[in-house]
Amino acid sequence: MSWITALNQVYDNSLNQVEAKDKMLLPISYSTQKVQIEVYLNENGDFIRAARLADNKQMTAMPVTEDSAARSNGIVPGVLCDKLIYLAGDFDQYFHPKKRGKDYFDAFLSNMHDWIEKGNAPEDIKVIYRYLLKGNLTTDLKKAEAFEKEEDMVRFVVEYPNESVTIGSWEKPEVIESFENYYVSKLENSDICYATGEDTQIATKAPFKIRNPADKAKIISANSDERYFGRFIKASDAAQIGYITSQKVHNALRWLIGKQGYKNGSECIVCFSVKGNAIPPVIDDDKDIFFDEDDTVETGENYAKRVNKAIAGYLGTRKLDEQDQIVVMAVDTASGADQGRLAITFFTEMVDSEFYDNITKWYNNCSWCLKYKIDNKVIWKTGTPNPKSIIEAAYGIQNDMDKEILQVNDKLLKKEIDRILPCIVQNKQFPKSLMETAVHNLENPLRFSTSMFKDLLSRTCALIKICHVEEGRGETDMALNKDNNDRSYLFGRLLAILEKMELDTYSDQDKMGKRRPNAIRYWAAYSKKPAKTFQLIRENLVYYIAQLDYGKQVYYQKLVDEIMMQLKNIDGFTNIPLNENYILGYYCQNADFYKKSTNDEEE
Structure with a gap:
């Protein structure tokens, strides 16, 4: 099915859907103007x-x-x-x-x-x-x-x-x-419509205002016969479309973009059912589409159930329809301007079941406990980072430590979202290089505020998880796995322990301020030469360890000894650089500390 055929069917199936006047499905021979x-x-x-x-x-x-x-x-x-x-x-x-x-x-x-x-x-x-x-x-x-x-x-x-x-x-x-x-x-120019095969009135000028009311770019255009010299006698020999079909196609695309399109800079991405069935949006800048503020149980299994439940909600009482086509397409101009020619930068179609299977895999495989802000209140919930937040994790720069805002080059953002889109809707392999870039971005934690660093850490863990799943390395659990003997994972756990030992000596004022522990300050060196940097941080913590009560000293020392024994058994206490698993080890050990301290407070 071509994009013209798909949009033509959307128009016929959705004609009775009336919304706000600036988002209505326009009748034939109608346009919008202020x-x-x-x-x-x-x-x-x-x-x-x-x-x-x-x-x-x-x-x-x-x-x-x-x-x-x-x-x-x-x-x-x-x-x-x-x-x-x-x-x-x-x-x-x-x-x-x-x-x-x-x-x-x-x-x-x-x-x-x-x-x-x-x-x-x-x-x-x-x-x-x-x-x-x-x-x-x-x-x-x-x-x-x-x-x-x-x-x-x-x-x-x-x-x-x-x-x-x-x-x-x-x-x-x-x-x-x-x-x-x-x-x-009134139209006199009658010929064969290349889209439908009918003998009908032919459109001589294609509509514009596709992406927005000020958009002058056209998706179909032929205003000069000279550019077809040597191939066709005149422009209409290359392509011609019936007037009614042209109106339906352009009006349907304009309507879909206004109603449910995602704006990626000047590019517009839209996902739709040819039969007009409601489907979940594939991209959302706010929070993932299966977010549930009231869900209190935070496990990957529970999130998977929530995804499946939400999918069932979109399907409602209907069954998966193998006759329905789900189309995802994107349009943009080469320069990003509102003038010139509008190109289809992405197009794919699939049956109902394939679409839902693909997005279910994406949201389950790329899920982690993430930071959300609801009504100015920060909460941590299991979810899936949206494409923009993924790119921020890889390339984001925090210019102002007092503002939770990450800056990313607009052209880079558009380019990387185009790379991620096929991973969501077509089940294409997630680009591992993007995950590695996010890991590298974390190696400079002093460039970020404490809260932003924690946010980026969780997003990066989600990217590591999906890469591991796609490589066949199994599911990555958010809970601490003490039986995991991966060298990098163990060094990540050690780093979290060293950080916690120092933080336990901080006053409330220190924690509220900008004081950063040694584990954070030596993070980059630790990832490259872990054994040497571990000894250096440990020496710097002698003064802090002495301030801990005896029970905590014994507890932390026992944890360190257990991990050191695991490293010894695999000859892993070396200065070979760490892979991305140290991020997981650091996160899971920290999460376990938080979980234990919360339980202690409740008791």
């Missing part, structure tokens, strides 16, 4: 009142022709809503005669008259036409104190006696249907 003035008329075409619209009510879905939707210069009139110069017969009386306002006005009236004569236009269009013929719109707007700029756009509302609900002329079903039938019948 309108500043709303004019009310009575059934006789007399002016009643006018009002300026608030910013949040300006976005208007209006009927357009191919030319008016793509106009830039010249006299290219719309058919219902337009700029004042097209609608006001008295424009030249108030503004610059050199603009030839009458030519714009006459062109607009000609369009509207043709619709009325040939398209069986509804009564609203006839009423508005009768009013515009009077040629005093500008005068009426000035009297109503609704005028501000000559570039203002205007829309109309016709009020009828005994009408219980008054809606704008541009959004009435009979107006929408009438204009579509009228305009399509």
Whole structure:
């Protein structure tokens, strides 16, 4: 299935879904534009009142022709809503005669008259036409104190006696249907649509405003026959698409991006079901899509159950549909600008079951106990880091220690999100180099505040976990594994013990301040020459150990002796650099300390 076929089906399956006007699935031959003035008329075409619209009510879905939707210069009139110069017969009386306002006005009236004569236009269009013929719109707007700029756009509302609900002329079903039938019948360029194979009216200009209302980039464009020289006689030989199909495809893509698209810089990523079924978002910058604030049991097994439960919630009462296609696609321009050609930078399709299987694997295999901020309260919950937080773990720089913000180059962020996307939706192998970069970023903990370092540590553990799972090394447990004899894991445990021994001597003021223990300050050296650096840190802790009560001294010494024995048994107490497992050992030993101290407080 091509992207055109998929979006064409989405349009047909979702046409009855109506949302906020700036996110609605547009009808055929409709586009969106911000309108500043709303004019009310009575059934006789007399002016009643006018009002300026608030910013949040300006976005208007209006009927357009191919030319008016793509106009830039010249006299290219719309058919219902337009700029004042097209609608006001008295424009030249108030503004610059050199603009030839009458030519714009006459062109607009000609369009509207043709619709009325040939398209069986509804009564609203006839009423508005009768009013515009009077040629005093500008005068009426000035009297109503609704005028501000000559570039203002205007829309109309016709009020009828005994009408219980008054809606704008541009959004009435009979107006929408009438204009579509009228305009399509006017199109003369009939040929084979390359998308559907039908003999139908061919689109001569493709719509824009795909990623946002200001987007001028087109996903289908052929404005010069010369670029096809030597291959085709004319541009239409390379590709041509039916007008109705073009409208459906572009409107569906625009609607999906506005409703559920993810903005990766200038790139837009959207995931959708061709049949219009609700599906979980594949990327979310806030928190993972299976986050549950009320879930108090923090284990990987419980998180897996939560993922499965959430998947079942999206499926509802329906079963997995092998006939439904899930499509993930991304669009962007080469330069990232709102001009030029819009390319499809990513496209994949899969059946229902494959999609849910892939995202279930991702969220289970890349899960860890992560930091979340809910209502200004920090909580730690099992979850999966979103792509942006993964890239921050690998490349993030904290420029201000007082702010929990990581800076990443925008181009790098966009590039790396594109690398992670296939891992989520296609079950592609996670790039190990990204995990190794995150491990390397942690080797300089003094560049981060204490809380940020802990946050990055957890994210990195999640990346180590998914890499280990994909390499067939089994599940990585968040709980401390005292039977793990991996050399790096053991050295990581030792580092956590050395840190805890020193922290236990700190006052509350020290802990609240910026004082950092020796284990953190020597972190980079420890990862490269662990045996030598362990001895150095241990010597520096003599003074701190002496301050501990006898029970703690015995407890910590016993832990160190047990781990040293494990290292001796594998001849592991050397200066060979550590691999990523020392991160896991450090985290798990620290988590075990926290767990024990919490239990002691409860007892």
